[in-house]
Amino acid sequence: MQLSGCGRAGVLPHADALLRLTPRFCYHQRSCGCLHADQKYATLFEWDAMPVFTGEIGAAPKWCELESFEIVEIEAGGHHLFERLGAKEKLVVGSVDCHVSQGDQTTAVKMGDVVDIVDTSSSFEVATEAGALVVRMSGRWGDEIGGAGVFSVVEVDSPTDSGDDVSYLKKTTFDNHYHDCDEYWIVYEGSGLVVSEGRAYLVGPGDCLATGIGHHHDFPQVSIPVTAVYFETTLEGDRRLGHLWNHTHGAAVPDRDRV
Numbered sequence: 001m002q003l004s005g006c007g008r009a010g011v012l013p014h015a016d017a018l019l020r021l022t023p024r025f026c027y028h029q030r031s032c033g034c035l036h037a038d039q040k041y042a043t044l045f046e047w048d049a050m051p052v053f054t055g056e057i058g059a060a061p062k063w064c065e066l067e068s069f070e071i072v073e074i075e076a077g078g079h080h081l082f083e084r085l086g087a088k089e090k091l092v093v094g095s096v097d098c099h100v101s102q103g104d105q106t107t108a109v110k111m112g113d114v115v116d117i118v119d120t121s122s123s124f125e126v127a128t129e130a131g132a133l134v135v136r137m138s139g140r141w142g143d144e145i146g147g148a149g150v151f152s153v154v155e156v157d158s159p160t161d162s163g164d165d166v167s168y169l170k171k172t173t174f175d176n177h178y179h180d181c182d183e184y185w186i187v188y189e190g191s192g193l194v195v196s197e198g199r200a201y202l203v204g205p206g207d208c209l210a211t212g213i214g215h216h217h218d219f220p221q222v223s224i225p226v227t228a229v230y231f232e233t234t235l236e237g238d239r240r241l242g243h244l245w246n247h248t249h250g251a252a253v254p255d256r257d258r259v
Helices: 039-044
Strands: 024-029 067-075 079-083 088-093 098-102 105-109 115-118 123-127 133-138 145-153 183-196 199-203 207-213 215-236
Touching: 067 079, 067 123, 067 183, 067 207, 088 123, 088 145, 088 215, 133 183, 133 215, 145 183
Parallel strands: 024 199
Antiparallel strands: 067 133, 079 123, 088 115, 088 133, 098 105, 098 123, 145 215, 183 199, 183 207, 183 215
């Protein structure tokens, strides 16, 4: 089963709490016709393009090295055949163990593992005995990347973190940071509020947040505990790995064309 990426549309549960940000932040929501009766929140959103997109080819902003993605759930005892789409392909295992076959090679993988699809043939396959969820990413990133994997976000009673200062409500220990590369968060479980380039977005299963190099991003609030894939693509500039903060690594220099 593939996730369509439209389940998050409209106001998330506990929207009043999620939207308690300072006035300088804008609230963005993609127009996909799913607001239903929650029109009282519509005035809080600007209806325009934004760096949150679904996995279809052509949905990503033009500057993105990640051109498309798929979130695929495979039933117990089943398999899924992927047709190659991009110059580069990666697969991230989002749940239990499975096997990835490319060419004449089969690899056993577990949750959180990242597989580079190096075989240039037209397809590769994932098989599982217990059932699995995998995230396939296609695009045109370089050879020296920041990294990829799985992360989780939950709300806590007394949130603290080592990130840069913020002026909005924080309910998680996730840190406000930037990178020497672009980064993508692909949500496959849960829902919440992310902040990127100084704007706030509601996200849920099937959504991908794209944050350009040098721009800060954060995951300050969740309504349902989140599990997602992170993908840091081609390193640029100083090519530093990991989370960077103004107070430790120097002031961020965001690329204004990557928004």
